Amino acid sequence: MRIPLIAGNWKMNMNHESGKDLVKKISDKVGGSDPEVVVCCPFPMLLEIGKCLSDSAIMLGAQNMHWENSGAFTGEISADMLLELGVKYVIIGHSERRQIFSETNHMINLKVKKALEKQIVPILCIGELLNEREGKQTERVLTDQLENSLANINTQEATKIVIAYEPVWAIGTGKTATPEQAADTIGFIRGWLKEKYGESSSEKIRILYGGSVKPDNISEIMKSPDVDGALVGGASLIDEDFINIVHFKH
Numbered sequence: 001m002r003i004p005l006i007a008g009n010w011k012m013n014m015n016h017e018s019g020k021d022l023v024k025k026i027s028d029k030v031g032g033s034d035p036e037v038v039v040c041c042p043f044p045m046l047l048e049i050g051k052c053l054s055d056s057a058i059m060l061g062a063q064n065m066h067w068e069n070s071g072a073f074t075g076e077i078s079a080d081m082l083l084e085l086g087v088k089y090v091i092i093g094h095s096e097r098r099q100i101f102s103e104t105n106h107m108i109n110l111k112v113k114k115a116l117e118k119q120i121v122p123i124l125c126i127g128e129l130l131n132e133r134e135g136k137q138t139e140r141v142l143t144d145q146l147e148n149s150l151a152n153i154n155t156q157e158a159t160k161i162v163i164a165y166e167p168v169w170a171i172g173t174g175k176t177a178t179p180e181q182a183a184d185t186i187g188f189i190r191g192w193l194k195e196k197y198g199e200s201s202s203e204k205i206r207i208l209y210g211g212s213v214k215p216d217n218i219s220e221i222m223k224s225p226d227v228d229g230a231l232v233g234g235a236s237l238i239d240e241d242f243i244n245i246v247h248f249k250h
């Protein structure tokens with residue numbers, strides 16, 4: 001039985017006041033039988049947002065981390081630094097990191113390995129560009145991303161990873177993949193995991209959909225048995241929208 005997960009990615013938005021206000025409103029409404037909920041806020045807010053969440057069921061997440069423990073890496077943040085702040089989840093390989101900051105599958109692989117070693121749950125993002133989908137390259141691209149970002153990760157480690165399938169053309173664009181596209185592609189990813197890690201382990205790995213998830217499309221997306229939740233960008237900044245996504249109708 002996989003526990004559903006809704007993760008909010010604030011990206012480079014909010015400040016201490018608006019962030020605290022948002023998590024207070026959300027944490028008042030989330031708990032009990034709801035999916036697991038994670039809020040991934042910018043680094044400078046982790047301490048304060050973490051304090052606001054200390055009595056809530058919502059977990060704290062970061063949006064990135066470096067793969068080394070320490071050293072001359074100006075501007076970077078280590079897993080130990082995140083642990084000190086109470087971080088439980090970390091987004092790794094978001095398409096904005098891959099595209100704007102030139103992160104490669106190899107770098108992403110090193111980050112996933114370090115997060116696992118430090119017992120922070122990596123949310124590994126994969127997804128194809130529009131021209132790749134139109135050129136029927138989606139499965140090839142995802143296979144390449146999976147093979148290389150999960151290199152040298154054993155079965156036991158793999159069951160602790162969360163994968164977020166985020167078609168790049170659907171992120172922040174208002175264009176959502178159809179529920180069929182999300183279900184088919186996530187089914188393909190589950191199939192790849194089964195080949196690599198075996199049936200019972202692949203069944204333990206949570207796979208999220210991400211890309212313009214809103215209160216009015218989450219229920220359809222969640223209908224596929226392979227879809228275990230969502231990584232939510234824009235709608236995670238609006239308390240009512242995020243709460244309604246968490247409370248999606250089954």
Ligand code: PEP
Pocket residue numbers: 009011094166170171172173174210211212213231232233234235
């Ligand atoms: C994201 O940030 O990962 C994302 C999916 O953004 P949005 O929901 O705004 O498309």
